[in-house]
Amino acid sequence: MADSLARLERHRRLVETIQENPFFTDEELARHFSVSVQTIRLDRMTLRIPELRERLREVAGRTYSQVKSLGSREIVGELLDVQLGQSGLSVLETTSDMAFERTGVVRGHHIFAQADSLAIALVDADTVLTGLANVKYRRPVRVGEKLVAKAEVLRRKGNKFVVLVTTRVARENVFRGKFVVFALNAGDTEIRPEGDGPH
DSSP: OHHHHHHHHHHHHHHHHHHHOTTOOHHHHHHHHTSOHHHHHHHHHHHTOOOHHHHHHHHHHHHHTTOOSSOTTTSSSEEEEEETTTEEEEEEEOOGGGBOTTTOBBOHHHHHHHHHHHHHHTSOSSEEEEEEEEEEEOSOOBTTOEEEEEEEEEEEETTEEEEEEEEEETTEEEEEEEEEEEEEOTTOOSOOOTTOOOO
16 A cells, blocks of 8 residues: 555656656656666556657657747757747757767867757747857766756847856756847848947
């Protein structure tokens, strides 16, 4: 009886946990609930919760359809959430082809590209370009670490958006970038705020 109550409680908490954070792996869930990976897989099957890749595909399918500024292949990482003009979330699984051979340290341009594409994705326009980026890498990222980038539009003036992106591995910040991105109209030849004359 006690075992079945504990299982029911774990099931309830597992559903809540995955709803809050759909990109937890089975291994991370097993550590979180202090059970084996096999137990988590059995729980997922019982509850008809798809595996991580399928969950990501479902979330991404709903999210990508909202983005006008980039094609789905142009976004670096998996786009998990977008509130146009407000905020967004993406995840990038790092692999050996992203890293320096000798050290296994992920090259900075992959981390930057995830953040930059997320910042651009938040703008509801057909053409969006980055005009300025102020970035800080806080520590090296190793192959196999999962990068979770969160973006927030801090302010908007005309066609100019200031977007803050913070990237984490687990709970540790590894990258921070402030991006100034511009929504361009057809025929625009300069990146400048709306209403400014030629410089």
